[in-house]
Amino acid sequence: MNDASALYLGLISGTSADGIDAALVRFDNDLPQLVDALTHPWPPELRERILAVAQDETRLDLDAYGRLDVAIGHCFAEAAQQLLARNGSAAVRAIGSHGQTLRHRPAGAFPFTLQVGDPSVIAERCGVDVVADFRRADVAAGGQGAPLLPAVHAMLLARPDRTRVVLNLGGIANITVLGADGTVFGFDTGPANGLMDAWCLRHRGVPFDAEGAFAASGRVDEALLQDLLADPYFTLPPPKSTGREHFHLAWLEAHARVASLSPVDVQATLLELSARSVIEAIERHAPDAADVLACGGGVHNGVLMQRLGERLVPRQLRSTAEHGIDPDYLEATAFAWLARQRLLGLPGNLPAVTGARGPRVLGAIYPAPR
Known part of the structure; x- marks a missing residue:
């Protein structure tokens, strides 16, 4: 297929469900280059439903599931249409839609991963072929279905003279280890923003802790932190992946000490949990890393970035922006x-x-109407 002049559009809403990221991408010598991007907000009521289901707080019957799948598909279509409207759709070869993850359980007798957002709705409304359902083929082949970004990290950020870590701070944190010898591996380390966002929403009424100010005003409770870090996930060997169905508010509140602490001290402890679990993963699996390049929404949490930077010394922590890659849209680009x-x-x-x-x-093709 000759697509030298073609554009592709990537769509994703991550674990935090803080918006639908849309990225318009061209390929120069097979390398993705971001042309334009935006974040389309979720309607508050729909975001609330997504989070309740993702955290296993609400069970859906089949009718409710079907309606949610289509409603999310329409929001994804609106994000794509907004980006297409300011760039034109004639040269767009296809839309890659990750959808919204509701469940990710890649272990057990019948492993599965579930992303919703009806791709037929997106194809119909945008008039562009859609590729979706990217994770299940990997799970069917015995894989985790995640993370899928390391291949793109390697293309854009690998260096032959150093081992480097790419750190994605979404709702869940994951690392890609780019070896100086050309090897690539990676895995989910645990929570990044997801637990902090959920706790902030419950106790402050806002969807995220802007700049980490809420966490910064509290004190880390070391006893609770050690209880949280005792979760077996943190010491599982890779390959491994996780999501909000594991690290959610019910998981947090199952630790009795939470009830005796102020909300602000719990928030401070959750930020330290994110930082400590990332740092321990890097020290265990990439001890020779020279630097760490961060992307995802967590790069805007100044307190989290400061804490990571302090604990990662002598490794240097930088945003991927310093290498010309927008940290907010690397996932959508992928x-x-x-x-x-x-x-x-x-x-x-x-x-x-x-x-x-x-x-x-990976993925299935949903053709646009001809």
Whole structure:
């Protein structure tokens, strides 16, 4: 397929469900280059429903599930349409839609991962072919289905003279270790913003802790922190992945000490949990890393970034922005790349990262009306 002049559009709403990121991407010598991007807000009521379901607070019957799938699809379509309206759709070859994850359970007798946001709705409304359902082929091959970003991290940020870590601070944190010898692996380390966002929403009525100010006004409770870090997930060997279905408010509140603490001290402890679990993962799995490049919404939490930077010394912590890569839209860029891989019939997973039995072509194609 000759797509030298084609554009691809990537869509994703991450674990925090803080908005739908849309990225318009072109490919120069097969490398993704961001052309334009935006974040489309969720209607508050719909975001509330998504978070309640993702945290296992609300059970859906089939009718409610179907309506939610279509409602999310319409919001994804609106995000794509907004970006297409200011760039034109004629040269857009396909939209890669990650959707919204409601459940991610890649272990057990019948492992599965579930992303919703009806791709047929997106194709119908945008008039562009859509590629979606990227994770299940990897899970079917025995993999975790996540993370899928390391291949793009390697293309854009690997250096032959150093081991480097790319740190994605979304609702869940994940790291990609780019070895000086060309090896690539990665995994989810645990919570990044998701627990802090949920606790902030409950106790402050706002969806996230701007700049980490709420956490900064509290004190870390070391006893609670050690209880939280005792969760077996943190010491599981990779490949591994997780999500809000594990690290949610009910998980937090199952620790009795939470009830005796002020909300602000719990928030401070949650920020330290995010920082400490990331740092311990890097020290265990990338002890020779020279630097750490951060992306995702957590780069805007100054307190979290400061804490990470202090504990990562002598490694240098920087935003991917210092390498010309917008930290807010790297994930959406990756799903544009994954859509292109699907249309080219090329694999999108890295078995060394996900644990799948081999490379797999990811995603299903939903054609636009002709």
